[in-house]
Amino acid sequence: MYGHSIVPYRLGLIFLLVVGLCSCGSLTSSGLNGTNFTIGTNVTPIREIKPEQDNKATVYIQGKVEKKAPLMKQWAYQISDSTGKIWVVTNQKNLGEGAQVVIKGKIRYRSIPLAGKELGEVYLEE
Structure with missing residues (x-):
């Protein structure tokens, strides 16, 4: 009972x-749609990622997948937020255009000197 x-x-x-x-x-x-999606205070706005930053610095970015490009064994995604755009190199291959993502990556800078000008680009490597 x-x-x-x-x-x-x-x-x-x-x-x-x-x-x-x-x-x-x-x-x-x-x-969770659009710009209302926030993960926390540790997310770095893309405009604050500069080429002068230490290449070993790790940041979190949050934004929308704008473009994607296949590489040899990886993928590159252009992520945008309200402050700018940055390319991210990752092993993930299933991120669709328009998807909202939060990515942790190391800041990298690739120098491209051309005709006396620096055309290098900052990117993240997950």
């Missing part, structure tokens, strides 16, 4: 858990 009285409490608890998870799911899907 003792086992039968605990069953309604377990069913009630499971019901509340399922309802809570379902309601959270519908709230998060509407709050």
Whole structure:
């Protein structure tokens, strides 16, 4: 008889858990679009990533995949936020254009001197 009285409490608890998870799911899907999606204060705006920064510095960026390009064994994605654009080199091959992403990467700079001008580019390597 003792086992039968605990069953309604377990069913009630499971019901509340399922309802809570379902309601959270519908709230998060509407709050994760566009520029409202923020992961935290450790995300670096793209405009703040400079070529003078230490090549060993690791940053988090957040933005939208604008373009993608296949490399030999990796992929390059151009990520944009409201402050600028940057290329990211990664092993991930399933990021679609338009996808919102948060990526952790090391700042890299490739020098390209051409006709007395520096045409190098800053990029991230995941």
